[in-house]
Amino acid sequence: MDGLYDIIALILGFITKEEDKEYMVLFINACVRQDSRTKRLADKLLTDLQGPVTELRLWDMEFPVVDEDFLKKRDQLINNEMFSDPMFDLARQFAASDEIVIAAPYWDLSFPSSLKQYLEQICVLGVTFIYGPDGTPKGLCRAKKLTYLTTAGGNFCPLEFGYGYVEALSKMFFGIEEIRLIKAAGLDIVGADVEEIMSAVEAEIHG
Numbered sequence: 001m002d003g004l005y006d007i008i009a010l011i012l013g014f015i016t017k018e019e020d021k022e023y024m025v026l027f028i029n030a031c032v033r034q035d036s037r038t039k040r041l042a043d044k045l046l047t048d049l050q051g052p053v054t055e056l057r058l059w060d061m062e063f064p065v066v067d068e069d070f071l072k073k074r075d076q077l078i079n080n081e082m083f084s085d086p087m088f089d090l091a092r093q094f095a096a097s098d099e100i101v102i103a104a105p106y107w108d109l110s111f112p113s114s115l116k117q118y119l120e121q122i123c124v125l126g127v128t129f130i131y132g133p134d135g136t137p138k139g140l141c142r143a144k145k146l147t148y149l150t151t152a153g154g155n156f157c158p159l160e161f162g163y164g165y166v167e168a169l170s171k172m173f174f175g176i177e178e179i180r181l182i183k184a185a186g187l188d189i190v191g192a193d194v195e196e197i198m199s200a201v202e203a204e205i206h207g
């Protein structure tokens with residue numbers, strides 16, 4: 001029986017994969033500050049990558065409130081396989097992208113809430129993932145690679161509530177195989193040589 005779900009996942013993944021043939025990088029930008037150090041790292045990576053880059057400036061986007069009406073409408077659309085509804089635009093775009101880059105500063109042990117709002121919009125059953133009969137998710141996304149860039153003010157920056165969550169979601173739900181973290185920490189510590197820390201991390205960045 002599990003085999004049947006594998007085939008469904010394969011077909012749905014194939015349909016998604018065929019939607020957009022041009023190699024496309026999706027840049028999910030949660031860096032709100034004009035002089036963002038996280039964005040600086042992302043820019044270094046993006047210059048190394050091939051293909052057109054589509055940027056989503058999360059702080060500039062209006063996400064719908066995920067209330068009961070929203071959930072009812074979404075369930076109805078999913079049950080009727082109406083995946084072309086605008087409600088799923090972001091999820092379809094994510095699923096069809098060849099490579100994902102997320103830039104998010106380290107905020108309050110995690111990341112800015114706009115990134116969580118975005119992730120809520122792209123976790124769509126039948127578009128970015130499907131469940132097997134045992135409840136195990138299988139990814140439907142085209143991307144093989146996701147890079148998560150972050151910078152932190154201090155050196156105490158456990159990663160499980162920010163990067164760790166995105167890593168688990170990307171691997172287990174979206175089926176993205178290669179997840180990479182690029183991090184510069186300790187930037188706001190008094191006396192820190194910010195340029196030295198940033199340059200050292202930038203030197204390790206290759207697309």
Ligand SMILES: Cc1cc2nc3c(=O)[nH]c(=O)nc-3n(C[C@H](O)[C@H](O)[C@H](O)COP(=O)(O)O)c2cc1C
Nearest residue numbers: 033036037038039105106107108109151152153154
């Ligand atoms: C709202 C907010 C929350 C932050 N929370 C933390 C934190 O929990 N731990 C930490 O080390 N730095 C924290 N910082 C500092 C930032 O991580 C640091 O300045 C980072 O480099 C900002 O990224 P940016 O230059 O890309 O904006 C916080 C900064 C802001 C504005």
